[in-house]
Amino acid sequence: MSDAFDSARLTQARQLKAMTKKEVAELIGVSPAAVGQYETGTTRPRPDLIPRLARALDVPQTFFLVGRPHGKLDASMAHFRSLRKTSSFKRDQAVSYVSQIWELTHALEKRVQLPLVDLPGFSGGEIHPGTELPGEPAAAAAELRRRWGLGTGPVKHLVRLMESRGIVVVSPPGTDAENATVDAFSTCRLPRPLVVLTSNRSDDVYRHRFTAAHELGHLVLHADVTPGDRKQEREADAFAAEFLTPKHSIQPLLPNRVDFARLTDVQRTWGVSVSSLIYRCRELGLLSDATVSRAYKRLNQLKDQPGFTSEPVSGYPGEQPVLLSQAFDLAVSSAGLSMHELATELAWKPARVRELLGVPDYRPVLRLVPSQEESNAAQAHG
Structure with missing residues (x-):
């Protein structure tokens, strides 16, 4: 060996x-x-x-052992949501995690046809809808909505939408060491675009959705650009805002004074947080900077009140990734794939495969309880 x-x-x-x-x-x-x-x-x-x-x-x-497909990637090939807060050590850990996700995806794709990659700007995509998207973030978001047939209304299930367009989205569990101090990140440098939405945002579905849209912005705007520029982060935010709340659709619904009741109604309909909507009001010239500052202070006071508390992603199936787990289930039913076979092919432990697929171990747990005689003997020898 x-x-x-x-x-x-x-x-x-x-x-x-x-x-x-x-x-x-x-x-x-x-x-x-x-x-x-x-x-x-x-x-x-x-x-x-x-x-x-x-x-x-x-x-x-x-x-x-050599010979297996390896999703080789380094930290310079991924966009990190909070680059300044993420050490190089943690970025290296995160991209190794992404490499394994790609290897798992590749193994499943040999048995199951995954959704075709439909992402303008991604050179490996199977669907090429003509010209590239505009470079200006808001214009790019509007054009992508048009090409994906989203109309001008709310995007109901963003993560499921991204998966349906061939983007691999994963959300590691909170105990996973790879994402302990990493916010969210994405890359276009593998044969499929990949987005990681880490667990520190899963307690708030609105923040989770905005992060997903932010990473989608990186994929379409910065596919071939070296990550790490603050301007790129601002552009991805601008893309996310326009993609989730198109200006011409959202502006008539937003108040020109701070009205939290109205903002919470818009939040529920459009799936965007009150905090983001207040910022959107400032972007669109509906509220002054001073008014926005006071609104944020008041919002912070209301954060534990009904209608303002965080809503976990667990209550929204359409915002939870399922592409890989469903691909595995289909490979099991159609190709007879077993967890052991997949683990052997990847040269991983079965527990690691289950972890990345989000598949629990349903085997019954054997618990041995010592008899009274064994307990007495142990105490006697203690």
Whole structure:
């Protein structure tokens, strides 16, 4: 196995576990420099070190073998929602997570035809609707709504809409180390566009939807642009605002004075938070900066009142990703795919596959309760 060792897999596994080279080195009994050489491919680990690496990084030994499709990506290829708050270490961890999501998608797509990629500006898309979208954010949002046949009203199920257009959307659980301090991010640098909506926004469906629209903006506006520019973040916000609340549709519904009752009605109909609507009022010249400032202060005071509390995404099925889990279910029913077979193909542990698919382990849990005699014997020897 040492001769077929894939150095990139070691980097991926280490980043997924959020471990430094020094930490890995201490666990397997070598120097940090040696681990660095394994990752660059300068040298290969000795055969006896492979099992130690597998234990340290919680992967099967076969994980390190060459030959499997690898969604190679680095942090310069993804747009991060809160770039300044995200350390390079966490960005590396996040993109390794995305690489695994693509590998899982690729494995499923060999068995199931996923929705065709219909995303202007994405060079790998199967559907090319002619010219590219305008570069100005609001104009791009309006044109995308037109091409997707959305009309001028509210977008009811944004995440499901994105998935239906071939965009892979995932929302890792809150306990997943990969997204602990990462907000949200997206990339067009893999064979399918991919958006990660992290759990720190799942307590508020309106914020969740705006984040999804923001990442969609990055996909259509900045597909081939190096991420990290604050201007790009502002453009993605402008895209999201116009995509979710088109100016000519929303302006007649917004008040020209602060009216929270009216704003909450618009929030429920359009799926956009009162906070975002207040900002939209300022953008459209309906409220002054001073009025908006006072409105935000009052809104903060009302945050625990009925109608102003956060609504979790769990109550909105159309805003929860299902593409990968449903693809797996279809592969099981039509192609006889098993969880064990998929895990073996990916060289992952079955628990990791279930985690990324969001599929619970339905096996009954065996719980052994010691008899009274065993308990007494244990106490006697304690």
